[in-house]
Amino acid sequence: MSESWANSGLDLHLDLGRTRRAATVEAAIRAAILDGRLAPGSRLPPSRSLAADLGIARNSIADVYGRLVAEGWLESRVGSGTWVSDRRVVAPERTPVGTDTAFSLDLRGGLPDASGFPRSEWAAATRRALARAAVSSFGYGDPAGHGALLSSLATYLGRARGVWAEPDRVVVMHGFGEILAVVSRALVARGARRVGVEAYGHERHRRILMAAGLDIVALSLDAEGADVSRLDELGVDAVLLTPAHQFPTGVPLSPARRVEVVRWAERTNGLVIEDDYDGEFRFDGRTIGALQALAPERVVYAGTASKSLAPAVGLAWAVVPPDLRPCLLEQRLLLGSSVDSLAQLSLAEFIDGNQYDRHLRALRSMYRERRRHLEEVLDGLLPGCAVTGMAAGLHCLVELPPGVDEADVEAEAAERGLRVEGVSRYLVEGAPPSVVRALVLGFGAPPPHRYDEALAIVAEAVRSATRSRR
Ligand SMILES: Cc1ncc(COP(=O)(O)O)c(C=O)c1O
Incomplete structure (x- = not known):
């Protein structure tokens, strides 16, 4: 109006x-x-x-x-x-968005609110962990992770995400990136050649798969999530999915497709890599549990502390089928990677002391409010631009008016110091686009006092790009 x-x-x-x-x-x-x-x-x-x-x-x-x-x-x-106020509003010159562009605000998809890190609770958990740690904890640890954390995670993941987990199926790694690198190398070592990926996703993840020697094949996306009906025909050995909340479109994998992909894996000895990167953040009351529980022998479940705590914690976890575990640990050894044992002990204390659950509850209500605010503000500033994919997670899609280019909006926002990305940046190279032109907008990261400013810039960038198309 x-x-x-x-x-x-x-x-x-x-x-x-x-x-x-x-x-x-x-x-x-x-x-x-x-x-x-x-x-x-x-x-x-x-x-x-x-x-x-x-x-x-x-x-x-x-x-x-x-x-x-x-x-x-x-x-x-x-x-x-x-x-x-007469602070000078500089009319900026347009520069293409590149790696050297300076941004003071970032609304890229899925960044968490770093200012919400529970500093004092984490410090207390670290103090407890240090006080209780056995001397052996300060040496070279178990390559799968510290036993205390493996137990805490197995209990937590079973309770909160419905994962079928025993401590000896859990492996702790440095971020989902390492999990993917290690799993894909283990797949190649066992003869795999080809992996299916969602047509939209992180380019970094696709590069990790390819660097391990796997060919990637794009699976198209629709309202039910990734199309998994052609996995046999495509001849893939494994498939990487974000079933709870597709990244970046936000669509959950439908129940029928969850069953279909699991049946494919069981029939062909295939492997599903389930990236549950933001499964803790569901806002519509529909808890979507892990796919892994449908076929624990055929699914690698992966979760991360990057969104629930902070990327700086550098901890992620995988629950893996027992037959894959030795090969996975071998590949990890060959990559020379390991994870800080003291951080692992802190996280175990944090989970066991219920601070993790409390922290997640607080984050959920904070993000729910930010999400509501985003809808309300964009409804006011960009009436008619549909906002979708925000039933879970920390990002949504904001559809652009007809004819407006994502790159123009990115450039207009960059001129105003804001980093945003169009959804086509996430499309597998050469795959046909199946999502309308849209921005992938995160609502987690900007500090609360700059959130409205960032949203106002989004609206202005869209309007400016619309005007310049006329
Ligand atoms: C789709 C997806 N998977 C996984 C991750 C987690 O990555 P990491 O644990 O390496 O921080 C992210 C983080 O942004 C993500 O967007």
């Missing part, structure tokens, strides 16, 4: 969408300042009249002004009103 503030003495056209909550107004003012419609020095209407125009409580508008003043967008003096 379009609104004009003419009644308040300031003629400014705003797209406020269906909702009129203060957050939308705040983001709309930021967007108007960023795109120059509210020039430095422009006076804003008194909070009382703007509140009356928009049908919002006066206190809410006063709070919005207060926050924008605190952040330096606006200035105010008692008796003189509120105006746009």
